[in-house]
Amino acid sequence: MRRVLPKILAEYAESIAEYARLEGLDFYPTIFEMLESDEMSQVAAYGGFPQRYPHWRFGMEYDRLRKQHTYGLGKIYEMVINNDPCYAYLLRDNALVDQKTVIAHVYGHCDFFKNNLWFAHTNRQMMDEMANHATRVRRYISRHGLDPVEEFIDTCLSVENLIDPHSVFMQRRESRSATKQRAQKRERGEKESFDGGKYPAKSYMDRYINPRVRPEAADTDQEQEVELKHLSIPTHPMRDVLLFILENAPLKDWEADVLSIIRNEAYYFAPQGQTKILNEGWASYWHSTIMTRYCLQAEELITYCDHHSGTLATSPGRLNPYKLGIELLRDVEKRWNTGRYGPEYDACDDMETRRNWGKSKAPMGRVVGKGSPGREKIYQVRSIYNDVTFLDEFLTPEFVEEQKLFHYRYDPATGRMVVVNRDFDRIKQQMLFMLTNHAQPYIYVLDGNYRNRGELYLGHRHGYIDLDIKYAKETLKALYRLWRRPVHIETVIDDDPILFSFDGEQSTQQTIDEATPAPANSFA
Amino acid sequence: MKIAKDHQRFRQIVKGKIRKDLRKFLSQGELLGREGKRSISIPVRNIDTPRFRYGDNSDSGVGSGDGQPGDEVGTGEGMGPGGTQEGQHILEVEVGLDELADILGEELQLPRIQPRGRKNITSERDRYTGIRQSGPESLRHFKRTFRRALRRQIMSGVYDPSRPRIIFERGDKVYRSWKTVLSPQSNAVIIYMMDVSGSMGSEQKELVRLEAFWIDAWLRRNYQGIESRYIVHDVRAGEVDRETFFRLREDGGTRISSAFRLAKDLLETSYDASEWNVYLFHFSDGDNSSESDSRECCRMLSEDLLPQINLFGYCQVASAYGSGNFINVLHENLPDIDNLITSRVNTKDDIYDSIKTFFVSGQ
Numbered sequence: 001m002r003r004v005l006p007k008i009l010a011e012y013a014e015s016i017a018e019y020a021r022l023e024g025l026d027f028y029p030t031i032f033e034m035l036e037s038d039e040m041s042q043v044a045a046y047g048g049f050p051q052r053y054p055h056w057r058f059g060m061e062y063d064r065l066r067k068q069h070t071y072g073l074g075k076i077y078e079m080v081i082n083n084d085p086c087y088a089y090l091l092r093d094n095a096l097v098d099q100k101t102v103i104a105h106v107y108g109h110c111d112f113f114k115n116n117l118w119f120a121h122t123n124r125q126m127m128d129e130m131a132n133h134a135t136r137v138r139r140y141i142s143r144h145g146l147d148p149v150e151e152f153i154d155t156c157l158s159v160e161n162l163i164d165p166h167s168v169f170m171q172r173r174e175s176r177s178a179t180k181q182r183a184q185k186r187e188r189g190e191k192e193s194f195d196g197g198k199y200p201a202k203s204y205m206d207r208y209i210n211p212r213v214r215p216e217a218a219d220t221d222q223e224q225e226v227e228l229k230h231l232s233i234p235t236h237p238m239r240d241v242l243l244f245i246l247e248n249a250p251l252k253d254w255e256a257d258v259l260s261i262i263r264n265e266a267y268y269f270a271p272q273g274q275t276k277i278l279n280e281g282w283a284s285y286w287h288s289t290i291m292t293r294y295c296l297q298a299e300e301l302i303t304y305c306d307h308h309s310g311t312l313a314t315s316p317g318r319l320n321p322y323k324l325g326i327e328l329l330r331d332v333e334k335r336w337n338t339g340r341y342g343p344e345y346d347a348c349d350d351m352e353t354r355r356n357w358g359k360s361k362a363p364m365g366r367v368v369g370k371g372s373p374g375r376e377k378i379y380q381v382r383s384i385y386n387d388v389t390f391l392d393e394f395l396t397p398e399f400v401e402e403q404k405l406f407h408y409r410y411d412p413a414t415g416r417m418v419v420v421n422r423d424f425d426r427i428k429q430q431m432l433f434m435l436t437n438h439a440q441p442y443i444y445v446l447d448g449n450y451r452n453r454g455e456l457y458l459g460h461r462h463g464y465i466d467l468d469i470k471y472a473k474e475t476l477k478a479l480y481r482l483w484r485r486p487v488h489i490e491t492v493i494d495d496d497p498i499l500f501s502f503d504g505e506q507s508t509q510q511t512i513d514e515a516t517p518a519p520a521n522s523f524a
Numbered sequence: 525m526k527i528a529k530d531h532q533r534f535r536q537i538v539k540g541k542i543r544k545d546l547r548k549f550l551s552q553g554e555l556l557g558r559e560g561k562r563s564i565s566i567p568v569r570n571i572d573t574p575r576f577r578y579g580d581n582s583d584s585g586v587g588s589g590d591g592q593p594g595d596e597v598g599t600g601e602g603m604g605p606g607g608t609q610e611g612q613h614i615l616e617v618e619v620g621l622d623e624l625a626d627i628l629g630e631e632l633q634l635p636r637i638q639p640r641g642r643k644n645i646t647s648e649r650d651r652y653t654g655i656r657q658s659g660p661e662s663l664r665h666f667k668r669t670f671r672r673a674l675r676r677q678i679m680s681g682v683y684d685p686s687r688p689r690i691i692f693e694r695g696d697k698v699y700r701s702w703k704t705v706l707s708p709q710s711n712a713v714i715i716y717m718m719d720v721s722g723s724m725g726s727e728q729k730e731l732v733r734l735e736a737f738w739i740d741a742w743l744r745r746n747y748q749g750i751e752s753r754y755i756v757h758d759v760r761a762g763e764v765d766r767e768t769f770f771r772l773r774e775d776g777g778t779r780i781s782s783a784f785r786l787a788k789d790l791l792e793t794s795y796d797a798s799e800w801n802v803y804l805f806h807f808s809d810g811d812n813s814s815e816s817d818s819r820e821c822c823r824m825l826s827e828d829l830l831p832q833i834n835l836f837g838y839c840q841v842a843s844a845y846g847s848g849n850f851i852n853v854l855h856e857n858l859p860d861i862d863n864l865i866t867s868r869v870n871t872k873d874d875i876y877d878s879i880k881t882f883f884v885s886g887q
Binding site for chain 1: 525526527529530531532533534535537542543545546549569570571573574575576577578579584585586587588589590591592593594595596597623627671674675678679726
């Protein structure tokens with residue numbers, strides 16, 4: 001499938017990389033490959049990777065993308081993988097000017113992957129890791145059969161989103177509790193197990209080289225039981241439900257491994273969801289800058305403009321992340337170039353003064369790299385912000401007005417979506433809601449030994465939107481297949497606290513009152 | 525390709541050959557296209573993985589563009605949570621109604637409709653398909669001409685960005701050219717009938733609207749000249765225009781025969797059965813007021829309507845109030861009639877199946 005880049009494109013890629021470096025972008029080596037549209041659909045269905053473990057949902061995605069392409073409903077211009085080296089794919093039937101634009105765009109993404117804080121903990125050898133996952137799952141399939149493995153993967157996918165994207169930044173807290181455990185063990189007069197002396201191992205070998213239950217710790221059955229019970233109650237509401245299940249559910253070895261694969265991949269993809277607007281905005285900012293300043297030939301101008309504006313096009317009911325991202329970055333650049341921030345500017349009420357604020361300070365002529373306060377600021381933004389913090393900090397009423405943003409809502413009387421208003425606070429609140437946690441509910445493990453019967457008790461931290469009941473019930477069934485004991489989730493439906501349960505035979509729901517036994521943890 | 529196996533497996537699941545447990549999660553996903561100003565979703569099969577998710581997060585959002593409070597927003601997706609797949613550029617393209625119908629036909633594997641009898645007159649039609657260097661000014665392809673002129677001016681250095689003036693020269697101009705195609709001319713009329721009694725709510729209307737849109741698209745693809753007539757009824761029937769048809773809200777009971785009688789009158793006065801392909805569609809929640817009226821309906825269908833028309837489609841939408849018995853009445857009294865087809869639509873997902881039921885015989 002791999003195809004070497006035609007010489008002319010390879011040369012362009014090299015020169016565009018030069019310009020990108022000149023402008024201050026800093027990226028891993030990037031390898032471009034050329035794909036036919038059908039191959040592109042395959043790679044896109046695989047989430048950008050050349051291979052994944054066998055599963056029907058990739059086939060489903062491929063089916064959709066291929067149809068989209070054949071019916072002329074849309075095409076995928078480009079894909080890029082967060083890896084060291086970065087891999088990027090170009091679509092073969094694109095015109096040269098499109099290829100150049102895409103190449104410039106890709107360098108923007110690569111820079112973002114390498115330097116954005118939220119990507120700091122992602123695996124940069126994910127190409128290898130994915131291939132590895134595929135091999136392991138294939139091995140389980142040949143040993144246990146396709147159906148059971150596939151069914152188990154389906155089950156895991158139901159809970160795939162129950163991870164804690166922030167946990168990778170909270171190593172200290174984990175290690176503290178580990179220390180505490182060791183201390184407790186010492187108190188009980190146990191030998192210090194060689195936790196500190198963990199053998200170095202690749203993640204897929206870790207389970208075998210550093211087994212979870214050490215022979216020393218498992219002196220007698222009774223002791224092991226005490227230890228397990230202690231573990232199965234989280235000390236605080238725990239967001240990484242997958243980890244909790246992985247460590248405490250009675251899974252077979254292959255099942256635990258499949259679940260860990262799913263979890264691993266979910267963590268790898270999480271930052272891309274957290275930074276969609278910023279990442280696309282950043283890449284678009286740079287393809288636009290690089291193309292218009294360095295690369296564009298006169299005869300390519302029209303096609304370039306046509307396609308660039310196509311990418312950034314908005315339609316009324318839809319916010320385009322490319323457009324929103326690039327405009328907000330440019331707005332930030334402008335504001336910092338002219339000093340339109342800080343208490344003095346905020347306090348100014350005179351519209352005329354505000355409009356002309358700092359105009360004289362704005363840098364004249366071409367700015368290269370970080371050569372202006374505005375550029376410096378947006379480089380900082382790309383390093384430490386994600387979509388939520390980006391919008392929270394930099395969205396201004398002026399920007400909302402300029403971009404003609406509005407808040408819309410379903411009108412039950414007419415059955416249509418109608419514009420409600422252009423109120424800044426409401427718009428911002430709505431946008432942040434849609435971005436926070438991927439617009440998905442926050443679910444925590446509250447108890448792993450509920451009612452002292454080894455039942456799993458989850459809690460939904462309720463904001464102002466209820467769970468989808470039908471989906472919640474089905475998801476509970478999937479959780480039961482993993483936990484193999486009754487599972488519960490507490491939530492709020494129409495302002496009443498409700499407990500949904502599944503005990504292996506039937507789904508039940510009851511209102512939570514004083515008579516309901518409390519779980520080990522609760523939302524304070 | 526590597527993905528062929530996954531693809532094959534997905535298709536087998538959809539067809540219900542393997543992993544029957546997944547069938548219940550099967551839904552009509554959608555590809556979004558655009559037809560004129562509205563966006564259209566095209567059915568593709570989709571298997572949903574159950575997850576904890578919000579119940580009604582699709583009912584509000586942020587959009588951009590002009591508009592006053594209270595104006596309708598062009599439907600389309602709100603700002604989604606952002607895909608997990610990095611850097612996919614997807615460009616949306618506009619689709620014509622014809623193409624939409626083709627896609628629908630392809631997805632649902634519908635056969636082309638065979639017009640009845642000798643109602644086919646071949647006619648000539650011009651289609652603009654190509655481009656050429658000469659032609660009348662009225663057929664000048666403005667965008668291409670403009671682009672060529674712009675390109676020429678940029679290349680020759682005449683173009684001044686601060687004063688962008690584009691002047692066409694003879695060599696810049698290109699024209700649309702046409703081909704004459706022979707196409708069979710067959711006329712068809714669709715008569716939509718809808719029950720607007722108190723038990724048909726806005727949700728039911730929305731289902732009818734979508735169903736009618738696709739019926740329209742598919743029949744238009746199959747016939748050149750097509751006319752649509754709209755009849756609403758509660759205990760009395762009346763003809764209305766398209767707008768009113770989908771908006772009107774009435775109270776009161778239901779007498780289905782009233783609509784049938786009006787349809788019969790329409791056919792007799794305007795659409796001679798020997799010249800027209802006639803399609804009748806009736807939408808109702810199936811809650812007819814009396815047994816005797818249901819009997820009357822069956823009599824009218826078998827004696828007056830069915831012998832004259834291509835297809836009578838009865839589509840029953842679920843409603844909270846209706847007993848939904850009319851579909852059973854039809855089954856009992858008029859079994860095994862080729863051009864009487866019934867279907868039930870309870871949710872949006874059922875619409876495509878319903879369309880398929882109506883047109884799978886190619887009548």
